[in-house]
Amino acid sequence: MCACLSRDSSYSPTETITLTALQLAARKGSIEQTRYLIESGADLDVGPDTALHIALRKGHSSIALLLLQCGADFDTRDSHGDYPIHIACALGLLDVVQTLCALGCSVEVPTAKGLYPLHLATKNGHIHIVRCLCSAGCNIDVKNTDNIRADITALKYGYNEIADLLDRLRVTGQRDIYARQLVPTSKPALRISLRLLGHCGVGKTALVKSLNAGLFSSFFRRSSSLQSNKSRPSSPNNTQIEMDVTSRQNSLTFESTGNYQSTSGIHMQNIDVSNIGEVSVWEFSGQENYFPSYHHFLWPSPYTLTAILFNLEDSPAVQIQQICFWLNFVEDSPAVQIQQICFWLNFVMARQPADLPTSEYGRIILVATHVDSTRAAKTQQGEWLSPDAQKTAETVKKILPHTPDAQKTAETVKKILPHTPNLVVNPIIMDCNVPASFAFKQLKSILSSIKQDCIQQTIGTWTGLLEATLAWLATLQKDFEQLPVLARDLFAELLRTNINLLARDLFAELLRTNINLLASDDHIHELLQQLHSMGEVFCVQDLVVISVQWLGTQLIGELLSNQFILQARVTGVYTTEDFQASFNQCDAAAVLELLKSLELCVECHIDGEIEYEFPVYNHIETLSGLWDSGDPRYRTTGACYGGIALHTPPRTCHLFSSVFPYIQADLRRSTFDYYWNGDGDTDLYQWYHGSKLCTTTLETLITLNEGNDGSEYIEIKIRGPRLASRYCFYFFHEVQNVITTAINRICPGLLIERHILSSHQLRVHHLDPYSYDPQIVMSAMLDAESTLDVTLYNQEVERQESLVQLVLFDDLEIANNIEWGCALKVSDLCAPAKLKMCGLLDPPEPHGRDWCLLALKLGLSQERIAALDSQHSSHTMRLLTIADCSIGNLITSLLELDRGDVAEIVSRSAPILRLIEPVEV
Numbered sequence: 001m002c003a004c005l006s007r008d009s010s011y012s013p014t015e016t017i018t019l020t021a022l023q024l025a026a027r028k029g030s031i032e033q034t035r036y037l038i039e040s041g042a043d044l045d046v047g048p049d050t051a052l053h054i055a056l057r058k059g060h061s062s063i064a065l066l067l068l069q070c071g072a073d074f075d076t077r078d079s080h081g082d083y084p085i086h087i088a089c090a091l092g093l094l095d096v097v098q099t100l101c102a103l104g105c106s107v108e109v110p111t112a113k114g115l116y117p118l119h120l121a122t123k124n125g126h127i128h129i130v131r132c133l134c135s136a137g138c139n140i141d142v143k144n145t146d147n148i149r150a151d152i153t154a155l156k157y158g159y160n161e162i163a164d165l166l167d168r169l170r171v172t173g174q175r176d177i178y179a180r181q182l183v184p185t186s187k188p189a190l191r192i193s194l195r196l197l198g199h200c201g202v203g204k205t206a207l208v209k210s211l212n213a214g215l216f217s218s219f220f221r222r223s224s225s226l227q228s229n230k231s232r233p234s235s236p237n238n239t240q241i242e243m244d245v246t247s248r249q250n251s252l253t254f255e256s257t258g259n260y261q262s263t264s265g266i267h268m269q270n271i272d273v274s275n276i277g278e279v280s281v282w283e284f285s286g287q288e289n290y291f292p293s294y295h296h297f298l299w300p301s302p303y304t305l306t307a308i309l310f311n312l313e314d315s316p317a318v319q320i321q322q323i324c325f326w327l328n329f330v331e332d333s334p335a336v337q338i339q340q341i342c343f344w345l346n347f348v349m350a351r352q353p354a355d356l357p358t359s360e361y362g363r364i365i366l367v368a369t370h371v372d373s374t375r376a377a378k379t380q381q382g383e384w385l386s387p388d389a390q391k392t393a394e395t396v397k398k399i400l401p402h403t404p405d406a407q408k409t410a411e412t413v414k415k416i417l418p419h420t421p422n423l424v425v426n427p428i429i430m431d432c433n434v435p436a437s438f439a440f441k442q443l444k445s446i447l448s449s450i451k452q453d454c455i456q457q458t459i460g461t462w463t464g465l466l467e468a469t470l471a472w473l474a475t476l477q478k479d480f481e482q483l484p485v486l487a488r489d490l491f492a493e494l495l496r497t498n499i500n501l502l503a504r505d506l507f508a509e510l511l512r513t514n515i516n517l518l519a520s521d522d523h524i525h526e527l528l529q530q531l532h533s534m535g536e537v538f539c540v541q542d543l544v545v546i547s548v549q550w551l552g553t554q555l556i557g558e559l560l561s562n563q564f565i566l567q568a569r570v571t572g573v574y575t576t577e578d579f580q581a582s583f584n585q586c587d588a589a590a591v592l593e594l595l596k597s598l599e600l601c602v603e604c605h606i607d608g609e610i611e612y613e614f615p616v617y618n619h620i621e622t623l624s625g626l627w628d629s630g631d632p633r634y635r636t637t638g639a640c641y642g643g644i645a646l647h648t649p650p651r652t653c654h655l656f657s658s659v660f661p662y663i664q665a666d667l668r669r670s671t672f673d674y675y676w677n678g679d680g681d682t683d684l685y686q687w688y689h690g691s692k693l694c695t696t697t698l699e700t701l702i703t704l705n706e707g708n709d710g711s712e713y714i715e716i717k718i719r720g721p722r723l724a725s726r727y728c729f730y731f732f733h734e735v736q737n738v739i740t741t742a743i744n745r746i747c748p749g750l751l752i753e754r755h756i757l758s759s760h761q762l763r764v765h766h767l768d769p770y771s772y773d774p775q776i777v778m779s780a781m782l783d784a785e786s787t788l789d790v791t792l793y794n795q796e797v798e799r800q801e802s803l804v805q806l807v808l809f810d811d812l813e814i815a816n817n818i819e820w821g822c823a824l825k826v827s828d829l830c831a832p833a834k835l836k837m838c839g840l841l842d843p844p845e846p847h848g849r850d851w852c853l854l855a856l857k858l859g860l861s862q863e864r865i866a867a868l869d870s871q872h873s874s875h876t877m878r879l880l881t882i883a884d885c886s887i888g889n890l891i892t893s894l895l896e897l898d899r900g901d902v903a904e905i906v907s908r909s910a911p912i913l914r915l916i917e918p919v920e921v
């Protein structure tokens with residue numbers, strides 16, 4: 001296939017030549033056609049203007065890369081006398097230049113006009129190409145035919161930065177050292193992390209101290225343990241770390257009255273553990289006020305061991321029957337311990353995205369502490385035997401059936417249950433103050449096995465650049481002792497030259513000046529990721545915090561401390577000056593920038609003034625009259641009322657309170673959006689655990705509540721005047737979107753249930769409106785011929801309410817723009833729901849009612865089922881990915897299989913409805 005073309009002016013305007021189909025595809029920039037032609041055996045190198053030259057001249061990097069990948073010749077001149085490297089350098093195509101250099105292309109060849117690749121990159125101001133060429137070993141002193149060096153060319157065209165770079169390379173004579181630093185070595189860049197979570201006083205600090213203790217000091221630690229027995233903070237006499245079952249049946253009290261120094265914020269330290277090497281240990285305070293910041297530090301990582309500590313001294317709560325009923329476990333279980341472990345497991349799992357490959361999660365262990373204060377016995381090897389601890393762990397496993405017994409090693413777990421954090425169910429039983437004990441050996445052996453498992457993955461990731469940066473960071477941290485954040489304001493000088501200069505850029509600038517002039521943006525990006533996962537720096541949005549210790553202890557530890565919160569402005573609103581007065585340890589403007597990036601505050605521009613709103617500090621009491629039943633706008637017949645309550649799954653508690661401030665921050669941010677203001681003014685009023693959002697006609701109330709059974713839920717209700725049903729529906733939908741997006745950002749692994757509130761009771765301003773369980777709603781939808789006919793029975797007021805009244809504000813027309821939950825596809829289920837299903841359907845079931853039978857039920861052919869069988873990933877997850885059936889169909893099939901347990905998860909987590917297309921309100 002050929003075509004006659006008149007070449008464009010960049011070639012030769014008068015000449016008419018024939019291009020091959022491949023050259024045409026390359027010229028057009030069609031990657032599909034190029035791939036097809038290459039696969040069909042097209043000659044890649046028809047010239048003189050080969051497809052590669054043509055693609056490059058047109059700036060089609062991806063086509064050029066494909067051609068190079070497929071073996072196109074890069075050592076040939078085109079009709080202008082240019083090699084591909086010349087075109088790529090002149091146009092600044094970094095990917096292509098990098099690939100050409102990696103393929104061994106010469107960087108020392110001149111164009112027909114005598115310009116070298118370095119001159120071409122310089123002339124066009126491409127500093128990243130200049131760095132790349134220099135790392136590839138080009139001669140920086142090379143002169144063009146006019147006898148001019150590239151740095152002079154740079155000055156001539158006003159690219160002083162490039163001239164400076166070339167000059168410094170020449171003066172320092174370190175070009176080769178820099179280039180070598182960028183090449184990965186065979187060494188692994190692996191530092192494993194140990195995260196310690198648990199209530200106050202369970203022994204996290206004591207464990208870290210013991211882990212850090214040398215052989216000699218271990219003797220003193222043992223004696224300190226004996227002393228500490230006298231003032232145990234968690235002993236039944238002087239602790240409050242147990243459930244107050246009288247007032248909040250399943251709430252947890254985190255604080256302890258023990259007379260020891262409780263950790264402030266997140267205490268991170270790098271510890272050299274014998275036989276393992278450096279371990280970064282993260283100790284998370286058990287004080288509840290710090291929890292809202294923890295998601296920033298609980299990112300999933302294969303190199304991590306998360307230890308959940310619990311105190312064996314904590315006794316079963318007083319009204320154990322009630323708790324047993326609620327938790328549904330055997331009566332004599334140590335309820336408080338289980339409650340605490342479940343809280344932390346749910347807390348951690350909620351913060352891990354549910355759709356990662358298993359290899360991305362670290363392992364989780366349970367550590368039972370204070371065994372020395374119980375009547376447990378020791379084996380000859382020094383291992384503590386504590387039936388209580390064992391029983392607790394087993395009960396936890398019963399309660400969390402989707403968490404696998406990872407004792408069968410991570411490998412087996414990977415096969416059985418992917419995407420699930422690996423919980424080692426057998427607890428380590430220890431006295432935290434005795435370092436040279438069997439328990440610490442167990443702990444170290446788990447750390448060591450994680451290291452062994454991970455070493456392979458990190459081999460070849462260590463670079464000289466990383467090594468040099470680690471040494472340099474220590475100096476940098478000293479220079480920035482007062483405020484270890486590389487923020488814009490600290491570099492006023494740089495700021496003047498480039499107003500868009502961000503902190504990451506500043507880090508790059510400093511790194512290049514101090515460590516390696518040739519480090520590319522990609523090198524620096526990768527380096528920052530390595531440093532972040534090693535706990536050496538903390539990257540958040542555009543900022544780089546160069547001392548994680550300062551961030552965790554001095555900043556978060558101070559700003560979220562009880563003391564600071566108690567003294568904070570009750571509205572949570574500060575100007576920069578106000579904030580400086582409250583927190584004078586460092587420059588307020590820079591700290592506020594960081595807190596904004598951590599999303600702890602929102603910047604608000606009010607009448608030309610800048611204020612910062614911190615929902616975490618907001619302690620305004622709820623005002624009466626916020627939802628006035630007498631407001632005439634909402635009293636008329638036909639006024640619109642609707643509501644929904646967001647719950648976490650049964651047997652989880654206390655997971656919303658650390659997320660609620662972020663919801664409030666997002667609500668504030670959303671008021672800056674044009675959309676919300678489309679209909680006039682949007683007003684947002686926020687108080688402790690509550691927000692009210694008003695437009696000219698509608699009102700929405702969002703509150704964090706506690707149910708009679710002690711569980712937390714977020715209630716969202718809306719009201720609007722007569723004839724505002726459509727506006728109400730879409731606005732309500734948007735508000736829900738803002739809220740669920742905030743929850744998903746902080747807790748991507750958290751399953752959210754939507755319980756519909758009785759619109760009848762909302763209309764009469766009932767304080768605690770009846771909520772319809774999602775399972776009942778789903779089953780009514782499945783039973784009905786048409787969803788529009790679905791009615792639900794409100795037991796409290798003994799009357800029926802139709803689904804149309806409840807969620808469509810009684811407006812049938814809206815139904816044309818939505819799809820009901822039961823008709824949505826299985827792929828529309830959220831990731832945490834799918835993950836839970838995997839936990840229940842992947843393991844073989846005694847009666848064979850597992851993923852395989854389900855696949856048969858869903859009508860998959862034998863071949864497709866056989867294709868689902870894989871050693872490496874979850875069968876169920878694969879099935880859910882390819883199943884082309886509706887959610888309703890899935891539930892029915894599960895029920896027919898007698899897998900009510902799995903059907904329940906689907907019914908409770910499925911969306912109620914989805915908009916077919918966004919409609920302008």
Ligand SMILES: Nc1nc2c(ncn2[C@@H]2O[C@H](COP(=O)(O)OP(=O)(O)OP(=O)(O)O)[C@@H](O)[C@H]2O)c(=O)[nH]1
Pocket residue numbers: 198199200201202203204205206207224225228229231232233258260261262263264284285286287369370371372373430431432433
């Ligand atoms: N007897 C005994 N005492 C312990 C044990 N673990 C911790 N302790 C003591 O309990 C007290 C509190 O322990 P910490 O390690 O500071 O508690 P924590 O978990 O760090 O608590 P927060 O920092 O408040 O979150 C200290 O006096 C410890 O010495 C243990 O296993 N046995």
